[in-house]
Amino acid sequence: MNILLIAEHDNSALNPATLSAVSAATQIGGELTVLVAGADCQNVADEAAKVSGVSKVLLADNAAYAKGLAENLSALIAEVATGYSHIIAAASSTSKDTMPRVAALLDVGQLSEIIAVESADIFKRPIYAGNAIATVQSQDAVKVITVRTSAFDKAAAEGGCAGVETVANSRDSGTSNFVNEELVKSDRPELTAASVVISGGRGLGSAENFALLENVADKLGAAIGASRAAVDAGFVSNDLQVGQTGKIVAPELYIAVGISGAIQHLAGMKESKVIVAINKDEEAPIFQLADYGLVGDLFKVLPELEAKL
Amino acid sequence: MKLIVSVKRVIDYNIKVRVKADNTGVDLANVKMALNPFCEIAVEEAIRLKEAGVASEVVVVSIGPTAVQEQLRTALALGADRAIHVETDELPEPLNVAKLLAKVIEAEQPGLVILGKQSIDSDNNQVGQMLAALAGRPQGTFASEVKVEGGKVLVTREVDGGLRTLSLDLPAIVTTDLRLNEPRYAKLPDIMKAKRKPLDVKTPADLGVELKQHITQLKVETPAQREAGIKVDSVDALIDKLKNEAKVI
Ligand SMILES: Cc1cc2nc3c(=O)[nH]c(=O)nc-3n(C[C@H](O)[C@H](O)[C@H](O)COP(=O)(O)OP(=O)(O)OC[C@H]3O[C@@H](n4cnc5c(N)ncnc54)[C@H](O)[C@@H]3O)c2cc1C
Numbered sequence: 001m002n003i004l005l006i007a008e009h010d011n012s013a014l015n016p017a018t019l020s021a022v023s024a025a026t027q028i029g030g031e032l033t034v035l036v037a038g039a040d041c042q043n044v045a046d047e048a049a050k051v052s053g054v055s056k057v058l059l060a061d062n063a064a065y066a067k068g069l070a071e072n073l074s075a076l077i078a079e080v081a082t083g084y085s086h087i088i089a090a091a092s093s094t095s096k097d098t099m100p101r102v103a104a105l106l107d108v109g110q111l112s113e114i115i116a117v118e119s120a121d122i123f124k125r126p127i128y129a130g131n132a133i134a135t136v137q138s139q140d141a142v143k144v145i146t147v148r149t150s151a152f153d154k155a156a157a158e159g160g161c162a163g164v165e166t167v168a169n170s171r172d173s174g175t176s177n178f179v180n181e182e183l184v185k186s187d188r189p190e191l192t193a194a195s196v197v198i199s200g201g202r203g204l205g206s207a208e209n210f211a212l213l214e215n216v217a218d219k220l221g222a223a224i225g226a227s228r229a230a231v232d233a234g235f236v237s238n239d240l241q242v243g244q245t246g247k248i249v250a251p252e253l254y255i256a257v258g259i260s261g262a263i264q265h266l267a268g269m270k271e272s273k274v275i276v277a278i279n280k281d282e283e284a285p286i287f288q289l290a291d292y293g294l295v296g297d298l299f300k301v302l303p304e305l306e307a308k309l
Numbered sequence: 310m311k312l313i314v315s316v317k318r319v320i321d322y323n324i325k326v327r328v329k330a331d332n333t334g335v336d337l338a339n340v341k342m343a344l345n346p347f348c349e350i351a352v353e354e355a356i357r358l359k360e361a362g363v364a365s366e367v368v369v370v371s372i373g374p375t376a377v378q379e380q381l382r383t384a385l386a387l388g389a390d391r392a393i394h395v396e397t398d399e400l401p402e403p404l405n406v407a408k409l410l411a412k413v414i415e416a417e418q419p420g421l422v423i424l425g426k427q428s429i430d431s432d433n434n435q436v437g438q439m440l441a442a443l444a445g446r447p448q449g450t451f452a453s454e455v456k457v458e459g460g461k462v463l464v465t466r467e468v469d470g471g472l473r474t475l476s477l478d479l480p481a482i483v484t485t486d487l488r489l490n491e492p493r494y495a496k497l498p499d500i501m502k503a504k505r506k507p508l509d510v511k512t513p514a515d516l517g518v519e520l521k522q523h524i525t526q527l528k529v530e531t532p533a534q535r536e537a538g539i540k541v542d543s544v545d546a547l548i549d550k551l552k553n554e555a556k557v558i
Pocket residue numbers: 200201202203204226227228229230241242243244245246247257258259260261262263264265268278279280281284296297298299322346347429487
């Protein structure tokens with residue numbers, strides 16, 4: 001087996017999601033090569049070379065890959081893919097955008113968001129918002145895979161000493177151009193990497209009221225999450241949505257405040273180790289899977305929680 | 310400009326699925342089926358582009374057994390002009406869907422193709438991207454805003470860190486995210502009118518596509534269920550449990 005793993009990064013640092021994908025790759029077994037495609041991203045390649053289990057790093061450093069445009073990245077990956085049995089990446093918005101394109105260019109299927117490796121060609125993945133788990137077998141010579149990072153421990157970031165080789169290649173489709181981005185800056189831990197997440201739903205009522213949640217988050221060193229209803233209503237930005245079609249989190253502690261517990265929300269957080277629900281409706285479905293439920297008005301509970309933590 | 314919208318028939322999103330006792334799949338007998346919610350958003354976006362005078366015609370396509378005609382009729386009632394049903398025994402896997410759509414696009418030559426970002430049954434999130442690769446066209450996935458201007462389409466995408474806007478040459482492929490729009494409901498007279506709108510049926514052979522199996526589903530299981538926990542009656546009790554029992558704070 002010869003695995004090509006696509007690094008997730010922002011051109012300056014390796015995203016820890018990559019380390020979860022490395023664990024999945026290690027379970028498949030064989031030689032592991034990491035491809036770092038970006039612009040001015042030598043640092044990322046150096047970081048990737050140190051990850052335990054990595055035997056080689058390929059660095060494609062070119063302006064065409066600066067913004068992770070799927071057209072350019074997929075052309076690069078499909079070209080580099082020759083000789084590899086698996087092409088694997090952490091499931092992120094970049095890889096979800098790019099990997100199916102790679103699969104189509106190689107005329108193979110894709111296995112999206114695997115949560116377990118059974119063998120080199122058999123994997124488990126959630127379907128129906130996690131209400132069923134499918135065991136699937138790839139029939140293709142090359143297996144294109146994205147990995148649900150919450151389901152795999154992170155490989156050690158240090159301990160490896162892989163060599164870095166340069167891929168001199170520029171694939172610019174010219175048909176897609178980056179215009180601008182609004183990236184949300186926050187001093188809080190990143191949602192998918194945090195050990196404590198506190199999420200707010202429609203019950204919060206307004207963007208201003210999210211401050212109540214932030215105060216508690218500050219005490220706990222927690223990341224902030226949200227339900228779709230809270231994002232749709234404009235209380236918080238889209239990158240905080242937890243669920244079937246948002247972020248998948250599995251922290252040590254997940255606190256759901258003013259969230260009813262729709263299956264689409266549960267799909268994104270039900271693997272959390274300890275779940276707390278705070279809701280004024282004692283019939284709210286979220287209580288059916290909460291380890292600790294507190295029936296009460298969040299506008300009373302949150303300030304009290306902040307004061308007592 | 311002609312628009313193509315590709316729609317999938319799936320289980321209604323409100324329904325809690327049950328895994329079959331023999332673990333071959335999910336029980337879909339007598340279960341309410343509907344348009345995939347992301348496809349509803351795709352249809353709505355296309356109709357709005359037509360209402361805004363950007364698009365001249367909206368063609369909806371669905372691939373699967375005869376039953377998918379129900380969802381095509383829904384899309385026609387919502388305002389699509391005509392429908393193409395590519396008939397297959399089962400819902401084919403994403404690469405096959407993309408190959409069939411690529412052939413439809415070759416024949417129809419649309420300016421823009423709009424799909425959902427994800428089917429809520431298989432949770433694949435693949436077809437739009439695969440289609441874009443096969444057609445050799447640019448893609449704007451997970452769109453929360455779509456603007457056609459000056460021979461290009463500006464697509465604002467929901468990405469992990471926030472929002473990112475791309476400018477794509479037409480023809481382009483767009484996949485919808487939840488916040489692109491709020492779909493309308495079909496009105497009764499429109500549902501009646503939809504019955505008379507044209508619906509063509511084609512087979513994969515007509516399109517010159519041979520369906521191949523890439524992924525075999527070996528079994529489907531119910532995930533491990535969480536045991537229901539306890540209710541605590543005060544903030545103090547909650548903090549005590551988290552500190553001393555769960556030891557997570
Ligand atoms: C295709 C599709 C994909 C989706 N993807 C996602 C997804 O990824 N993530 C997601 O979250 N949702 C998703 N949804 C939406 C999901 O179905 C629900 O609509 C959504 O999760 C509801 O959000 P909520 O719990 O905040 O709101 P509601 O269901 O309205 O619940 C609000 C809760 O707040 C409580 N409350 C109100 N006031 C107070 C108070 N003062 N004190 C305490 N409690 C209070 C209420 O009792 C209620 O339980 C998706 C839906 C579809 C169709």
